[in-house]
Amino acid sequence: MFSYRNISSYHQYLSQNDQGCETAVRYYLNNISAQQHLNAFVEVYHEEAIKRAQELDKKRKQQKKIGKLHGVIIAIKDVICYKDHTVTAASSILKGFVSMYNASAIQYLLDEEAIIIGNCNCDEFAMGSSNENSVYGNVLNAFDTTKVPGGSSGGSAVAVQANMCMISLGSDTGGSVRQPADFCGIIGLKPSYGSISRYGLIAYASSFDQIGIFGKSIEDVSIVLEVISKPDSYDSTMNPTHHLSGISNEISQINNKKYKIAVLKDVMQHHSLDNEIKSGVEATIQQLAKQGHICKEVDFDLLNFIVPTYYILTAAEASSNLSRFDGVRFGHQTSTSISDIQDFYTKNRTEGFGKEVKRRIMLGNFVLSSGYYDAYYTKAQQVRRLLVDKMNLLFKEFDAIILPTSPTTAFKIGDKQKDPISMYLADIFTVFANLTGVPAIALPRYTHSNGMPFGVQLLTKINDEKNLLGLSRIILNEL
Ligand code: GLN
Numbered sequence: 001m002f003s004y005r006n007i008s009s010y011h012q013y014l015s016q017n018d019q020g021c022e023t024a025v026r027y028y029l030n031n032i033s034a035q036q037h038l039n040a041f042v043e044v045y046h047e048e049a050i051k052r053a054q055e056l057d058k059k060r061k062q063q064k065k066i067g068k069l070h071g072v073i074i075a076i077k078d079v080i081c082y083k084d085h086t087v088t089a090a091s092s093i094l095k096g097f098v099s100m101y102n103a104s105a106i107q108y109l110l111d112e113e114a115i116i117i118g119n120c121n122c123d124e125f126a127m128g129s130s131n132e133n134s135v136y137g138n139v140l141n142a143f144d145t146t147k148v149p150g151g152s153s154g155g156s157a158v159a160v161q162a163n164m165c166m167i168s169l170g171s172d173t174g175g176s177v178r179q180p181a182d183f184c185g186i187i188g189l190k191p192s193y194g195s196i197s198r199y200g201l202i203a204y205a206s207s208f209d210q211i212g213i214f215g216k217s218i219e220d221v222s223i224v225l226e227v228i229s230k231p232d233s234y235d236s237t238m239n240p241t242h243h244l245s246g247i248s249n250e251i252s253q254i255n256n257k258k259y260k261i262a263v264l265k266d267v268m269q270h271h272s273l274d275n276e277i278k279s280g281v282e283a284t285i286q287q288l289a290k291q292g293h294i295c296k297e298v299d300f301d302l303l304n305f306i307v308p309t310y311y312i313l314t315a316a317e318a319s320s321n322l323s324r325f326d327g328v329r330f331g332h333q334t335s336t337s338i339s340d341i342q343d344f345y346t347k348n349r350t351e352g353f354g355k356e357v358k359r360r361i362m363l364g365n366f367v368l369s370s371g372y373y374d375a376y377y378t379k380a381q382q383v384r385r386l387l388v389d390k391m392n393l394l395f396k397e398f399d400a401i402i403l404p405t406s407p408t409t410a411f412k413i414g415d416k417q418k419d420p421i422s423m424y425l426a427d428i429f430t431v432f433a434n435l436t437g438v439p440a441i442a443l444p445r446y447t448h449s450n451g452m453p454f455g456v457q458l459l460t461k462i463n464d465e466k467n468l469l470g471l472s473r474i475i476l477n478e479l
Contacts, residue, residue: 011070075120179442213225261285277448298398
């Protein structure tokens with residue numbers, strides 16, 4: 001029976017198995033069909049994945065050198081364009097839309113011989129924290145199917161959690177990779193803003209969005225990161241000086257480094273933080289200290305401004321990004337009669353967008369409107385600046401920050417549906433990495449007495465994936 005540990009042991013297995021890729025694909029396809037009730041996938045590329053596996057198996061026989069992701073089976077979130085495949089952002093406004101090109105990240109995966117097995121369910125336009133805002137219905141957490149998997153990349157998280165692929169891609173605008181990773185007990189990485197091309201990623205809030213990676217080992221996540229972080233002239237917000245092409249090797253060479261780690265007092269004392277999660281994070285801090293790392297408490301008095309700032313700015317950007325979905329050249333068109341062009345737009349968008357997306361478009365238009373622009377949008381930009389300054393200051397003294405990923409473990413499906421504000425507030429520990437652009441990772445560590453997993457989150461300064469992943473490896477492998 002096939003079993004998977006990490007990319008390097010899989011590659012070893014392939015070197016002795018002429019049909020290894022095909023065996024692996026069939027194993028995952030079986031797991032997918034046996035767990036359809038979890039609703040993690042929008043589409044599974046059944047025949048295509050088998051065909052590609054067979055081609056790769058054949059290729060391996062002929063030439064020894066294989067790609068870094070040779071035969072690695074990957075699922076992608078339904079917001080990432082894959083040529084000739086549907087991409088819908090889990091929205092009926094894009095139902096049936098077929099992508100005409102590959103997102104750069106997808107192209108880089110394919111160039112290194114990965115196999116894409118399907119695309120995953122998510123919150124509509126990546127807006128949400130529970131995967132309850134999808135036109136395809138909820139995704140269920142495989143640990144407890146009455147609970148949410150987190151969002152917005154819930155399907156991608158469950159696909160890895162429940163062994164339906166080896167690795168998956170999600171997108172993280174305010175925590176959508178880290179929070180579902182935390183709720184599902186796997187690793188979720190959001191790289192620095194500007195390190196992975198956003199070309200072909202359906203935009204939610206462009207100055208926050210980053211493609212992120214789900215996996216079960218730091219080694220795997222680092223290899224995928226180095227593959228997809230290649231420079232790309234199609235995304236002018238990429239940082240041309242940030243090179244991660246040797247990151248997996250670099251982190252394996254970090255030895256005996258002692259880290260200086262900040263513990264944010266205001267986070268650890270926050271009223272929303274579950275007691276057991278707090279104790280878990282404290283236990284990790286103690287273990288780190290025992291190993292000779294320096295952990296020190298610091299103030300972080302901007303904490304309560306984070307969520308409002310995030311929701312003002314992302315709603316503003318979303319209202320602009322989503323204005324292109326008018327049904328004229330693509331997307332949903334109303335079948336009812338229309339009186340004029342205005343009526344046409346209104347009906348297409350009213351029928352095509354779900355409730356949460358509409359709420360954010362309206363909120364975004366409101367904060368950008370002439371009478372309120374300065375009071376909300378400008379103010380929020382100023383707070384964003386303060387946060388960046390605060391972060392820079394902290395990272396002058398520290399290598400990393402440690403904190404929880406989410407204030408609670410996965411909650412019951414339906415629990416927060418009626419109260420969007422309580423859903424927004426639960427993003428408190430994830431959104432500031434996106435507000436400031438720094439890289440962040442969620443690491444699985446513990447099981448709560450309620451049976452659900454949780455872990456810790458790490459942040460480092462912008463473009464310091466090396467220390468982020470280096471410290472992650474210590475936490476997961478050595479504590
Ligand atoms: N939960 C956050 C939101 O709803 C984060 C979403 C994301 O990262 N895509 O905006």
